[in-house]
Amino acid sequence: MKAEIINIGDELLIGQVINSNASWLGEQLNKIGVEVKQVSVISDQHYQILETLKDAEKRADIILITGGLGPTKDDITKQTLCDFFNTKLIFHQPTYEDVEKLFHSRGLKVKEINRRQAEIPENCIPIRNTNGTAPGMWFEKDGKIIVSMPGVPYEMKPMITDFVIPKLVRQFDTHIIYHKTILTQGMGESSITEIINEWENNLPANFKLAYLPQPGIVRLRLTATGDNLIMIREEVENQVRELQRIIPDLIFGYDNDKLEEIIGRLMKDKGLSLATAESCTGGYIAHLITSVPGSSVYFTGSVIAYSNKIKETVLGVKEETLKQYGAVSKQTVVEMAEGIKKLYGTDYAIAVSGIAGPEGGTPQKPVGTTWIAISSSHKTHAQKFLFGEHRGRNIRKAAVTALNELRKVLTRETL
Amino acid sequence: MKAEIINIGDELLIGQVINSNASWLGEQLNKIGVEVKQVSVISDQHYQILETLKDAEKRADIILITGGLGPTKDDITKQTLCDFFNTKLIFHQPTYEDVEKLFHSRGLKVKEINRRQAEIPENCIPIRNTNGTAPGMWFEKDGKIIVSMPGVPYEMKPMITDFVIPKLVRQFDTHIIYHKTILTQGMGESSITEIINEWENNLPANFKLAYLPQPGIVRLRLTATGDNLIMIREEVENQVRELQRIIPDLIFGYDNDKLEEIIGRLMKDKGLSLATAESCTGGYIAHLITSVPGSSVYFTGSVIAYSNKIKETVLGVKEETLKQYGAVSKQTVVEMAEGIKKLYGTDYAIAVSGIAGPEGGTPQKPVGTTWIAISSSHKTHAQKFLFGEHRGRNIRKAAVTALNELRKVLTRETL
Known part of the structure; x- marks a missing residue:
């Protein structure tokens, strides 16, 4: 399974915003065995969006698009998707009700411009936006999946974890990549690598170790690949137990622990x-x-x-x-x-x-x-x-x- | 002047490293009026690098490439560039002396694998690497500029600021892009757009407005293009003054103000x-x-x-x-x-x-x-x-x- 990511937004091209969405999406797809082959960052221009989509479609099975879904004039992704799929926008009542609910909960009235957020291309499955007004959109075309989502990370991320990833896993048989991240505190990257050197060198061939430092914390990401989830998980847990014996004082948690x-x-x-x-x-x-x-x-x-x-x-x-x-x-x-x-x-x-x-x-x-x-x-x-x-x-x-x-x-x- | 950026490296695709190079390069090019039209992130594969280069060449005047220049087997950019330009690698004595100097300063001997760092395509102008061993490379082909640099930010950045930017400015009369970001607090995106609707619609054709929301803050980025910096700056300042008259209470600062x-x-x-x-x-x-x-x-x-x-x-x-x-x-x-x-x-x-x-x-x-x-x-x-x-x-x-x-x-x- 090959994927491509398209991030739309001038703010990414002029260096105003760092493209953290692409790396996050790459990580999520990687976990379910989908390989990201290319990331394209482009501006909010009809022609460029269309051309990039056409190129990506030739190479990838899955295309994830972020950005350009706001209610304002500079956001043109939705109309461009209609042109790409040769379809038109229709008014989607359930989405409108979500928008209404969100506005009411903030004591605001829905304006005409927000009504437009409930318009979606006729051929898409809408993805609910639990943190904003613009819905995501899931398209299928000749066995390929194209998903369009808002560029705001806290609106996009739940769409991926709650909808897109589960649906991809259901729809495709993906190769298993198993990650476990060991969280350490109290020592720098280069000191840790010295202590765990022997353990690292003896890791099986299907294992990979990455050091991900943050201020005060070093995360050790252990990745194993294979065909059988239960076996891989056990192999990984054995290696983690071994590591616990070597650096018990440094480890404070795993994966997303805080x-x-x-x-x-x-x-x-x-x-x-x-x-x-x-x-x-x-x-x-x-x-x-x-x-x-x-x-x-x-x-x-x-x-x-x-x-x-x-x-x-x-x-x-x-x-x-x-x-x-x-x-x-x-x-x-x-x-x-x-x-x-x-x-x-x-x-x-x-x-x-x-x-x-x-x-x-x-x-x-x-x-x-x-x-x-x-x-x-x-x-x-x-x-x-x-x-x-x-x-x-x-x-x-x-x-x-x-x-x-x-x-x-x-x-x-x-x- | 249109530019494209190509970032090579698997670590960028699986989400291990956030692509901060692209946004930094975009910012630098933007400052001299070069517009970045697309960023492509791809893996270290001969075919993919070649195809992406060919596509970018059709669209852009300037192509900046980062990554894939290390001495290890997975780094194949240099050989791929030879194939693209139909040329061969030659040994470059001054570069080798730089490599030697760097190794000696760290008390190390130059290994055979590092000797290869001094091999460069015959048709390039080498760019000295003041912080590492892999030189950058400046190519010209049919009036287009192609620059290849290491992916490590502290090796790449001095090449851009000390060599690439000055050379681009000398070689081209660049078109000016002027940005000013107006920072607002106290109202959401859709309410602001309603209030400033008339002003937005009356912006001159060379102006563009983008809404960039953050929790509690909406940034309005005004972009104008033209040939004369002083005139454009004045036009932008006039529009900002006009906006201040419309939403004086909402504006708290400009650009990078906090x-x-x-x-x-x-x-x-x-x-x-x-x-x-x-x-x-x-x-x-x-x-x-x-x-x-x-x-x-x-x-x-x-x-x-x-x-x-x-x-x-x-x-x-x-x-x-x-x-x-x-x-x-x-x-x-x-x-x-x-x-x-x-x-x-x-x-x-x-x-x-x-x-x-x-x-x-x-x-x-x-x-x-x-x-x-x-x-x-x-x-x-x-x-x-x-x-x-x-x-x-x-x-x-x-x-x-x-x-x-x-x-x-x-x-x-x-x-």
């Missing part, structure tokens, strides 16, 4: 509560924790003490501590953690104080120096980390490291 | 200070504010009061207020704003309380209901918003709306 969700489950299960006291992370840890639905059950809140005065007056860090050791020190971060735990009355607390940069570094405490404390009813322990030079990445690294330190403490203490 | 940076500049200029009291946004507003380098000058910190108890004990919201009006109410959010302003001793404060979802909605206060208060020394005013159903987007929408409300107050009060 540290903030893992922590959430641990706290919920044990009926525990949590607060954070943040300086250099500026609320980013609290943001990650509260991005999890239902986090209000265990997360009480946070004090962001960006100024030293607030560390003293609100969190109760002693004036002498700040004077003697400075804001970025073991002593201060421990007092921050114990201060917030007391003020918010929680079981656990995270405190972080560091120099995110670009300013504020000294030879003794260069940019990236960060103290992280985890406090529980048992004790408070603090650790020093040296991240990099980039402000945004330092904030992210400090946040994921803090969450992982809390996870380790929770796992130990609540066994 | 709300948190605009606020930062306003506060710094006037020597003002700021704190936030956040409930449903869970620290995201503080995170945006502190993502700006130097924000510690005006940002004191935040209290994230996820639980009602903290709203009372730390922020000083009255028990009766919470009981009578609930946490998501005008009264509560006003007391939160005034409470944090007093506790942190700042000039301004933002407070937000809402129902981010997915749980917690009621018929009277559905998911998405959000109260935002801005407090200054003059007064505290609060406003109710109804966002959508998606937790992550509600948090983002509430945050950018709150920042924009603060910007409006700052602009009014500090005129």
Whole structure:
């Protein structure tokens, strides 16, 4: 099965938006054994869309199109698809009702221009848009599949995972590609590769390993191919177990696991509560924790003490501590953690104080120096980390490291 | 001048690497008035590279190719280019000396496999690689330019900025494309298009308008083409001034402006200070504010009061207020704003309380209901918003709306 992706939108050609849709789509198709042979990025022009479609049709069995479905004048994909399939737009009542529902839920009236969102080519199967107004469209022509979807990722992605992928799997017998991603925290790519070198070299021929680093996290994607899903899955699980024996401390989860969700489950299960006291992370840890639905059950809140005065007056860090050791020190971060735990009355607390940069570094405490404390009813322990030079990445690294330190403490203490 | 970009590499097709090269190249070419008409991402296969090149040659004046130049077996671009131009590889001594120098500087010896990096097609002008071993290659054929470069961004980028762009500018009289992006907050795409409909319809024929929505923000990208930069710039500025007259309240900035940076500049200029009291946004507003380098000058910190108890004990919201009006109410959010302003001793404060979802909605206060208060020394005013159903987007929408409300107050009060 060969696929091609066509991304429509001038914003992709002039460099205003990076084409993340193509790589995401490639990944999803890959998982079900469909090989993406080509990606074409083109502008919102009738002639070019038509020509690109015709070329892709000659080469591919499946064509996924994103973009150009908005209600405004610059979006012409729908009309072009009608010309390609030699059909016309019809008004689709169920789609219109979805649009109406969405507008009403926001207290708005449907305008004439939005009515046009419910017009679809006569020969398509509409795909519901659960996060917007423009429906996706599934076409079949001479045994080939052509799907057109909005370019906005959060509108397009559910269409792929809930509709397109299941329908493709049902319609075609695809070769099996099995992925498992092992999530690690606490060590860089090149250090990990040294430690797991022997294991990696001994992987069977149908296995492939990829290193996918993010700030503070390295994901190891293990891919195996074959014909029998049950056998492949077992082979992969065996290799993962082997890897767990080699780097048990680094692995915090698998596939789409998120540290903030893992922590959430641990706290919920044990009926525990949590607060954070943040300086250099500026609320980013609290943001990650509260991005999890239902986090209000265990997360009480946070004090962001960006100024030293607030560390003293609100969190109760002693004036002498700040004077003697400075804001970025073991002593201060421990007092921050114990201060917030007391003020918010929680079981656990995270405190972080560091120099995110670009300013504020000294030879003794260069940019990236960060103290992280985890406090529980048992004790408070603090650790020093040296991240990099980039402000945004330092904030992210400090946040994921803090969450992982809390996870380790929770796992130990609540066994 | 029309250009096409060809990116070669399987890693781009299976979604392992996001194709950031294409958008970066598009931006660079755009700046010198070269319009990118198409981007093609293909795999390292002789036939596919050849076919894609032949197609692109029919449509474009300039073709930029990245990838497939490594020393390993899977990289076949160089041989394919020889076939395309009907020429052969020759050994290029100066390139070999560059390779040698690079290896010696790293304390390494040149291996036989790296010797091959100095082989280039006979008809090309080599482009020095200052950050790696594979040289770039500049070809000319029937008045068209074809450039092949490594796929590694830090090897490719200097070739473009130091060699390709200057040479293109010297060789061609390029046509000018001028972009200006107008950033709006507070209204959806379909409502804006209704209001600016007449202005949009009256845009000159050399103008194009695109709507680029993000959670809480709609960017309007105005593009004009022509021969004279000064004239085009003036035409665009005139149209933007006209638009400002139509939607003055919605526009908060231009091009790469960010709300948190605009606020930062306003506060710094006037020597003002700021704190936030956040409930449903869970620290995201503080995170945006502190993502700006130097924000510690005006940002004191935040209290994230996820639980009602903290709203009372730390922020000083009255028990009766919470009981009578609930946490998501005008009264509560006003007391939160005034409470944090007093506790942190700042000039301004933002407070937000809402129902981010997915749980917690009621018929009277559905998911998405959000109260935002801005407090200054003059007064505290609060406003109710109804966002959508998606937790992550509600948090983002509430945050950018709150920042924009603060910007409006700052602009009014500090005129």
